[in-house]
Amino acid sequence: MNDEAKLASQHESANRDAAKSAGLRYVSDNKPGIRRAGSAADGFRYLDPNDREIADEAVLDRIRKIGIPPAYAHVWICPHANGHLQATGRDAKNRKQYRYHARWRETRDENKYDRMMAFGDALPALRARIAEDMTRRGLPREKVLATVVRLLETTRIRVGNEEYAEANRHYGLTTLRNRHVSVEGGTLHFSFVGKSGVRHRLELKSRKLAKIVQNVRDLPGQELFQYVDAETGEIRPVHSEDVNEYLQEITGESFTAKDFRTWSGTVLCAMELAGFENAATASAVKENVARAIKTVASHLGNTPSVCRKCYIHPAVLDTYTRDGFPESLRVTPSADADTIPDALLPEEHAVLQFLRGQTQVGQSAHG
Numbered sequence: 001m002n003d004e005a006k007l008a009s010q011h012e013s014a015n016r017d018a019a020k021s022a023g024l025r026y027v028s029d030n031k032p033g034i035r036r037a038g039s040a041a042d043g044f045r046y047l048d049p050n051d052r053e054i055a056d057e058a059v060l061d062r063i064r065k066i067g068i069p070p071a072y073a074h075v076w077i078c079p080h081a082n083g084h085l086q087a088t089g090r091d092a093k094n095r096k097q098y099r100y101h102a103r104w105r106e107t108r109d110e111n112k113y114d115r116m117m118a119f120g121d122a123l124p125a126l127r128a129r130i131a132e133d134m135t136r137r138g139l140p141r142e143k144v145l146a147t148v149v150r151l152l153e154t155t156r157i158r159v160g161n162e163e164y165a166e167a168n169r170h171y172g173l174t175t176l177r178n179r180h181v182s183v184e185g186g187t188l189h190f191s192f193v194g195k196s197g198v199r200h201r202l203e204l205k206s207r208k209l210a211k212i213v214q215n216v217r218d219l220p221g222q223e224l225f226q227y228v229d230a231e232t233g234e235i236r237p238v239h240s241e242d243v244n245e246y247l248q249e250i251t252g253e254s255f256t257a258k259d260f261r262t263w264s265g266t267v268l269c270a271m272e273l274a275g276f277e278n279a280a281t282a283s284a285v286k287e288n289v290a291r292a293i294k295t296v297a298s299h300l301g302n303t304p305s306v307c308r309k310c311y312i313h314p315a316v317l318d319t320y321t322r323d324g325f326p327e328s329l330r331v332t333p334s335a336d337a338d339t340i341p342d343a344l345l346p347e348e349h350a351v352l353q354f355l356r357g358q359t360q361v362g363q364s365a366h367g
Helices: 002-020 057-066 102-110 112-133 141-155 163-167 209-219 240-251 255-273 282-299 303-312 314-323 346-366
Strands: 035-041 043-046 071-075 085-090 095-102 181-184 187-193 199-205 226-228 235-237
Touching: 002 102, 035 282, 035 346, 043 057, 057 226, 095 102, 095 240, 112 141, 112 346, 141 199, 141 209, 141 240, 141 314, 181 209, 181 240, 187 209, 187 226, 235 314, 240 255, 255 282, 255 346, 282 303, 314 346
Parallel strands: none
Antiparallel strands: 035 043, 035 071, 071 085, 085 095, 181 187, 187 199, 226 235
């Protein structure tokens, strides 16, 4: 089994565990399910896996409550009321959409640090799709969204919010204006005021990204990230909702741009701690932790206290404070913006395995 297959297997295993903890049944739309027939105009009919029309009002009521848009095609509906995945379908642009059981969403969102393992498992497939979409011709929606997500990874800039941009002139990736970015050869220069009035000045060397960003800058309008609608030819701005939808379409999970920051904060912290010599005293340990958090905060544009509370998995800091730094995390960070592989980077793989080990230890302690 290759690394990608192993990660896929681990991802499925994690999902099965999450479904079990939510008291749900893990299901897949690869298995036979309920099919939607007919049309919105004439009324939909629902056929069970044996192609018999469903008349049971309780089942029909459950289907109605899922809220599947009438425009969706190739609709699959879970035959089990306790399935973690309740329905899938294709929207008007042929993008796969998912509808999950409410308890599944609650369980996955309950602790964003538990989400990190699933996010790490999903990264290889996500990166492969980003690399593919960035090679598309012109400036279609998928290409520009892939570029924004790659920048989320490499710059760690917040995704942005229209309200902040309009009310406070505080910007993020999707709300940047052309004036906030300059392109010099293969280098991008960002200069803008972000959330809480923090001034961001950063430089990124990437010929691929620089070329695409220059092309979007050349489109009419002040907004930096816009795309050309494939159907109408109209130029449309990218919103944060588009980015999150893109992530969820690819991964099949409720991941958002914020998950990149939590993942990045944890990996950065682990690598910072790995760079220190083993601390001989409790005060030295405390000092190293403070230095690592301060460095991560500078990368994420947060205060150290917010960074520690919201963007670093507590297991990394707790283990270092209690037992010293795990040797399994002492790897050499790698890759620049143009050489990020589809697979996990060595430091990411080490952190993912570490977190998985911590989860297993915790489960054993409570089992």
